[in-house]
Amino acid sequence: MLLKKCFSHGTRVLRNRKFSTRQHIxxxxxxxxxxxxKHPVVALESTIITHGMPVPENVxxxxxxxxxxxxxxxxxATIGIIDGCIKVGLTQEELMELAQKPRSEVIKCSRRDLPYVVAMQQSGGTTVAATMIVAHRVGIPIFATGGIGGVHREGHITLDVSADLVELGRTPVAVVCSGVKSILDIPRTLEYLETQGVCVASYESSGGVFPDFYTRDSxxxxxxxxxxxxxxxxxxxAWRQMELQSGVLIGVPIPAEYAANKSDIDAAIQAANAEAQAQGISGKEVTPFLLAHISQLTQGRSLQANIALIRNNAAVAAQIACELAAGSRSSPAIGKSSLKKPLVVGASILDLSFKxxxxxxxQLDGATYSAVTxxxxxxxxxxxxxxxxxxxxxxxLISAVGGDQLGHILRQLMPAALQSGxxxxxxxxxxxxxxxxxxxGDCKLILGDMEVHRSITPEVLTARADLFRTAPLIVMDSNISEQAMASLLQLAQRYQVPVFFEPTDMFIAGKPFRLRPDLTQHIRLLKPNMHELKTIVETITGQPVDWQPDTKVQRSELLEQAKQLLQRIECHxxxxxxxxxxxxxLLSIRSDAEFDASKLLALSPSCGHITRFYAxxxxxxIVNVSGAGDSFCAGFITALLKEQYSLDECVAAGFVSAERALLSESAVPATYFHDAQAFESSLQQTLKTLQRQSI
Structure with a gap:
């Protein structure tokens, strides 16, 4: 069904598990x-944000x-829980939201806490154990943290043993850390890990010396x-191939320049333990209390060491993940993705909106209006x-940004996968x-600096010809120059790839249709509003349209006006x-596409047209209207490229995607749907209520 590959890896891993969290992740x-x-991913915990460090050092x-x-x-992939939803890969906004919640409202989550936090729609920071569980659920094999829990001092009497150790014995995730926290009983912890069958190794440590968080030698x-x-x-x-179903622990010593004096840190730990006992601190509150108290006793030096070691562990974990991924990609057992990548060529802009x-x-009379930005x-x-x-x-995506601070901000707001082009x-x-x-919420005026889009030159496009050759569809917006459009259409002609044109603005909507007809014939699909449609009709026919489009008129009158415009150019x-x-x-489609939507991608001439209106x-x-049309495009194109959906389903996919954009603060939602099931449910509901009529 639609979008199954979109929610691919995590959904697949969950499908056959007894405890399925698919709907919650x-x-x-x-x-x-x-x-x-099969690119490298490193899981990261969130208790350093919620319980491990003070503000602002945590964020x-x-x-x-x-x-x-x-x-x-x-x-x-920082993992955390916000309002009952387990997030894998917190955005910066979500990370800030989690950090700003009162500590009393955020639960420190281990395995036992996950059902309650999800069921009660609470928020939580994930411990080592919880992070391992979620990482394994979605298929992330490597996790970086500061230090793991262990057997507490006097643990042979109190039986206070961290759930981290049990989780390492039953969840196959590799944990890269700076060893066991110094506040714990390290020899007993290592014995317990051996009993659990956990493979424990040191990293770049002569003689197999195991680190203990603040110092390099436990x-x-x-x-x-x-x-x-x-x-x-x-x-x-080898561990993954043997499917041992237990974890691996890799102990990375703290960078030498940040390592503490062992006698000083031991004295601080003893004092902190005594204070914890005096105050009656117990359970999962012990570790954050001890770390905070040790930080006070060491005048903040332990906090700086903590920051240094977690950053170093993350770097080491990423290096290991890259090596592991490189080996996996070279393995003949791993197949390449079957997705053919569509290509989009157009504008990347930093939007500053005022409502x-x-x-x-x-009125544009120089007056000042109060607005939300x-x-x-x-x-x-x-x-x-x-x-x-x-x-x-x-x-x-082929697009252009400047080398300035605004460009840096824009790139930070974009998914990393879109930035290679x-x-x-x-x-x-x-x-x-x-x-x-x-x-x-109606847009009244747009002011823009579009000069940087001229950097998308014919030479740039020609140098990226492979992206055109392998694309099932090219999407072009009208912000690029006519010269770039000509080059794009020449490449589409060379590799016989259909083009979807997004007109963008009524004053530049006719730009590609001033080019030679043998080039523009590869534009097989387009999505104009009424103003843009008028411009396109005038450009193609060379004849003026003597009325102004108005979407505020009666629907019947609007449909008749639109149909008359479409009939003048639909054969193209x-x-x-x-x-x-x-x-x-209102869709004007070639008649053979009514029951076979894939015909919309055909390069052969059209054979008669029909029009269909969808309410x-x-x-x-509605929260935001700025990106609804673009999301409609994305949903429609997604369904079309799957080549297994009817025209009605493609339109429904466009509508449900646009609806998510209308409910989002940003032009493109952070997430459209939690999983394929959520999308299918929305799609089926929309199909049932979709009002379609022939015009």
């Missing part, structure tokens, strides 16, 4: 894409740790030492590409658009999706 698209493509460290993973070529040794990331990956590869909050009528990643090409990436599962032009400013919305295309505001969409489903709580 949301995997960030970057993480999902990396897992599907700063979490972001630094993620950057360490990226710097080494892997994708970070006084205990382990049987094995891994001198390099390649050796560690070799061990993990007027006053009730008085807006918002900054977001935008640009039609970029929006459509991100939508396809999140819905279909993969896409290539970005052109960074240091001579140009990043495109910035100011969008003015009235009280009802397989499909024209005319958007009619909140009325819905837009009603939605009452």
């Amino acid at each position: 949301v995997v960030h698209p970057d993480v999902r894409h990396a897992l599907a493509q 700063q460290t979490a972001l630094q740790v993620e950057q360490e993973v990226r710097n080494k070529g892997a994708i970070p 006084g205990s040794k382990v049987p094995y030492n891994l001198p390099t990331a390649a050796h560690a990956a070799r061990l993990l590869r 007027v909050t006053e009730q008085r009528q807006m 918002k900054q977001a990643a935008g640009g039609v090409g970029r929006n459509v590409a991100e939508g396809i990436y999140k819905l279909y599962g993969d896409v290539n 970005l052109i960074v032009d240091k001579k140009c400013a990043t495109s910035l658009c100011s969008l003015i919305f009235d009280q009802s 295309f397989n499909c024209i999706i005319a958007t009619l505001g909140d009325h819905g969409v 837009a489903p009603k939605l009452h709580s």
Whole structure:
């Protein structure tokens, strides 16, 4: 069914497990894409944010740790729970949201806590045990943390043993850490891990000396030492092939310059333990209390050591993950993804939007209006590409940004998978658009600097010819130059690839149709609004249209006007999706596509046309209108490329995707649907209520 590959890896792993958390886990698209493509991913916990460090060091460290993973070529996946939803790959906004919640409202989650936190829609920071469980559920084999829990001092009397140790014995995830926390009984912890069948090794440590968090030598040794990331990956590869169903623990010593004096740290631990007993601290509150008290006793030096070691562990884990992924990709047993990547060529823009909050009528008369502002990643090409990436599962994007601070901000807001095709032009400013919305959310004015899009030159496109050759569809927006359009259409002609044209704006909608007809014949699909449709009709026919489109008129009158325009140009295309505001969409399609939507991608001439009107489903709580049309495009294209859906289903896919955008603060939602089942449910519901009529 539609989008199954979109929610691929995590959903597949969950399917046959006794405890299925499929409906409760949301995997960030970057993480999902990396897992599907066998790219390296490193899981990260969230208790350092919620319980392990004070503000603001917790947030700063979490972001630094993620950057360490990226710097080494892997994708970070910080795991946390927000309002009952388990998130794999927290966005920066979600990370901040979790950090800002009062500590009393955030639960420190181990295995035993997960059902309650999910059922009661609570928020939680995941411990080593919980992070291992979730990482394994979605298929992430490597997890980096600071230090693991263990057998507490006097644990032989109190039986206080961390759930981390039991989890390592039954969950096959490799944990990269700086050993067992110094506050614990390390020899007994290592004995317990041996009983649990956990393979324990040191990393770059002569003689197999095991670290103890703040210092490089715990006084205990382990049987094995891994001198390099390649050796560690070799061990993990054998471990995975043997399917032992237990974890691996790799102890990485803290960088020498941050290591504490062992006698000083032991004295601080003894004092902190005595204070914990005096205050009656017990259970899962012991570790955060001791760490905080030790930080006070060492005047903050232990906190700096903690930050240094977790960053170092993340870097080492990423190196190991890259080595492991490289070996997996070279294995003949691993097949390549069957997805053919569509190609999007168009604008990436930083949008600055203003929504007027006053009730008085807006006029361009120099007056000041109170407004709510918002900054977001935008640009039609970029929006459509991100939508396809999140819905279909993969896409290539060719776009341009400046080498300035705005470009840096825009890239941070974009999924990493979309950035490989970005052109960074240091001579140009990043495109910035100011969008003015009235009280009802209608866009009244757009001001934009589009110069950087000229960096998408014919030479740039020709150099990326392989992306055109392998694409099942090319999506082009009208922000690129006519010269670039000509080059794009020549490549489409060379490789016989259909083109989907997104007109973008009524003043530039006719741009490609000023080119030679033998080039423009490869534009098989387009999605104009009424103003853009008028421009396109005038450009193709060379004749003026003597009326102004108005979506506020009666629906019957609007449909008649739209149909008359479509009939003047429909023979040039397989499909024209005319958007009619909140009325819905009017499609003009080649007649043989009514029962075989794949015909919309055909390069052969059209054989007669029919028109179908689809009324837009009603939605009452609209949050943002800026990206709904782009999400409709992404949903429609996704269903079309799957080549197994009817025309009605393609339209329904467009509507349900647009609906998610309307309910999102950003132009493209962070996540469209939790999983394939959620999408299918929405799609079937929309199909039942879809109002279609022939015109």
